[in-house]
Amino acid sequence: MLEQISLPLINTFKTKKLSFNSKHKMDGLGLLKSLENSSINVVFFDPQYRGVLDKMNYGNEGERQIERSKLVQMSERKITSFIKEINRILKPSGHLFLWTDKFHLCEGIADWLKKTDLAIVDMVVWNKGRIGMGYRTRRSSEYLLILQKTPIKSKGIWLIKNIPDVWTEKIDNKTKKHPHQKPLGLQKILIEAVSNSGDLVVDPAAGSYSVLEACLLSQRTFLGCDIGKF
Secondary structure (H helix, E strand, O other): OOOOOOHHHHHHOOOOOOOOOOOOEOOHHHHHHOOOOOOEEEEEEOOOOOHHHHHHOOOOOOHHHHHHHOOOOOOHHHHHHHHHHHHHHEEEEEEEEEEEOHHHHHHOOHHHHOOOOEEEEEEEEEEOOOOOOOOOOOOOEEEEEEEEEOOOOOOOOOOOOOOOOEEEOOOOOOOOOOOOOOOHHHHHHHHHHHOOOOOEEEEOOOOOOHHHHHHHHOOOEEEEOEOOOO
16 A cells, blocks of 8 residues: 555654655755665656746736736746755656746747756646737646656656657646646656556645646655645
8 A cells, every 4th residue: 555654764864753645845856855875766857937928028917917926036046056956866767757838948948958868758748728918829738848858768768659749638727726737647657657556756846736636646755745735
C-alpha cells in the first residue's frame, strides 16, 4: 500500500516532517533541497509567471483573470533555481515534465537549462477544449515540455508508446480548483509512462494538486507542496 512507506525511504529523502500523498504549504525550493542527489525518477513543474499576459499587455482584465492575478509570480531567477534543484535530484535518465506558455515556447527557455544535465526530448500540446485570449489567433492550448536528464534514452525508460503529442482534455469549471489547473488524464498517463507502481513523483509547485490525484490513480507515491491556499 502507498501509505506503508518504510523508514529507510523517509530517511533517504530527509522528509521526516513531510508526509507522502499529502498537501503541504511551503516554498517548493525548500522541499527540493531536502531531497538527496539523483534520487527521483519523475518531477512535474508548473512555474507561475505571466509571460503571455505581460507580452500582450492584457493586465488582469476580465473575470477569468481575477484569480490568476492573485497568484505569487516567479521571477526568471527563481524558476532557474527550481530547475537546478530538479536537475540535482533527478536520477540519470529521469524526467522533468515542464509546463510552459506560447511566449516562453517561442522565446526559448535555454537560460533555464544552463549548467544542468537536462535536454528537451519531446513536447505534448494540451488542447484545453476552450478558446482563450489573443489579438490574432485565440489561445486554446498549453505546452508540456518533456525533459530528460542524461544519459538520454527511451528504451526501457519510456513504457507507453501510444501517447499522442496533441492531447485533448477539458477541465470542468464546476470542479476546477485552481486558475492553472492541469489535465488529470494526461498527467496520469505520463506518470505511468516513465515510472513503476510505488515510485516517488515530486511536484514542488503543486497548485491544485492534480499530480497528487494522478499519483493516487496510478498507484504512485506523491511528494509535493505549494505556497498557495489551493
